[in-house]
Amino acid sequence: MKKWLNSVLIFVASMVLAGSAASAQDASAPALEPIQPIEMPTDLDMPKVELGKKLFFDPRLSLSGWISCNSCHNLSMGGSDNLVSSIGHGWAQGPINAPTVLNSSYNLAQFWDGRALTLQDQAGGPIANPGEMASTHTLAVEVLNTIPGYVEEFSAAFGTVPIDISMVTDAIAEFERTLVTPDSRFDLWLKGDKNALTEQEIAGYELFKVTGCIGCHNGPAVGGNAYQKMGSFNRYETANLATGRIAVTGAQVDRLRFKVPVLRNVELTYPYFHDGQVRTLEAAVNTMVWVQLNRHFAEAGTAKIVAFLKSLTGSQPSFTLPQLPPSGPTTPAPQPFGP
């Protein structure tokens, strides 16, 4: 069992036993906190990371030659596009808010309905989705195999060519594993720097736990490790048609159940919820405590929680903008407006 899940269970048990959240206030015992510092992986395959970084920024993976992974998971903007729902090929309107790619390696599965079990599995989806990048795996691979710089780099990273789609998604996933945001002020506080948070932020964290937000938003990513019904207590009104995890399982119990979003960097990943209908953290907090927990906060309570949430903004990915190898003479031309 994962260490952080152990910690959550110990924390819940300690709340039951002690009848309070007092133990969580003891910064000298961070192992008992239900949120743990988030850390960069140490087992990265760097040639694949560097290759995946280029692919993440390469619009030639789309039919138009204009949309890259970074178009909707913008690493200058919290790994999101800050839109209600994304824009795809031909200016198609996406059906759901694009989740941040930051810390997505900590998700139990990918997409709001968890239909991809791995980052690698996810990466293949948008490339071939007609409303997103609108290419096909066949075409994307043909494009890459006709770009001499890519052939060389794939050969070095994988030891073999021609390039196939599993190599493409493997490299993208390996790059995405680097998109972790450590060293937030909250994490510094968790690690023992008691001055890293203000009193209001600490009070917000306590309120986050006592109110029950922590029941779903826990672990190192402060979410991403469970599915929950949107509207557990009270109905969440939305015009959005997404049905949630039932689309994957077919089980009625999964209707409107979505993956709990990661709250790391939530200050940057507006607008909120699967329908992207809420623009401010204050409104998001108030909606959530009502529909999920049947509670109302006074303004001061909301402000405390928001202050805590903003302390979860970590070090953003920092790297040199990649340079993409030029197309070759036989590379299929982009088709933004049809053949």
Added chain:
Amino acid sequence: MKKWLNSVLIFVASMVLAGSAASAQDASAPALEPIQPIEMPTDLDMPKVELGKKLFFDPRLSLSGWISCNSCHNLSMGGSDNLVSSIGHGWAQGPINAPTVLNSSYNLAQFWDGRALTLQDQAGGPIANPGEMASTHTLAVEVLNTIPGYVEEFSAAFGTVPIDISMVTDAIAEFERTLVTPDSRFDLWLKGDKNALTEQEIAGYELFKVTGCIGCHNGPAVGGNAYQKMGSFNRYETANLATGRIAVTGAQVDRLRFKVPVLRNVELTYPYFHDGQVRTLEAAVNTMVWVQLNRHFAEAGTAKIVAFLKSLTGSQPSFTLPQLPPSGPTTPAPQPFGP
């Protein structure tokens, strides 16, 4: 008079006097070459550069919140989008091929028809063009003035707020002045490193001069300093409707006269010509010598010129992907699909 223009005149005079291009082969006298090494400016205003870099990558300057300067002048792809013509708001099809932003500070004016005299003047165009970023200067400035991080950074860089559009375009232009690509192999050769070029590349440069390409493509940017009719000798067939500089001057003599494009990094800035109809350097060279110079090359001649042109690829812009400040509570929401 600019030093490089002097050099061009001296070069032309030397050709006339000597009846040959022999003097240009003497690498110990680089001052006589009609192309000069390109260099980074030394008088940069760094706070404006850093601010302009963020603005260049910020899609909130567009109505949709999705299109940034970098969308069509992609600094991972030679400062271009490698499309026949660009995609704009609502998937609008642009009327002309997007010129590279690299080394654009060396252009005598901006846009193919030179309708903007300065980089600052150019930067305001696409923001407010309904077929490009589709915002207005009023809206763009309102967006920026409601983003606390930008208000702080503009205040520091300009000493005053509120932000106005001239500050926005000034910062973008100052960043664009850094987008110079020095240290190409050709420049190293110009500076005296005789091993920097192959024999074929040197032969290509000689052919480039002797054939007359150098008449328009000269100076440090290898172009960008004159207008010329597309089809001086023989008609250039195209379905593109752009009329050229006549749109600015109203003078019949300017019909189909376009700014001579910069050839620095031309290997990266395909497809070619104002209509983007030519995908390979070989085809571009063959078309140009026919329509501009009434010549035909044998295959070996084309190959030499192309080899020379590829030696003009310089050091690409290298910087850390910027992080954009998050929107504030009153920042106008993007409107990708209408209000």
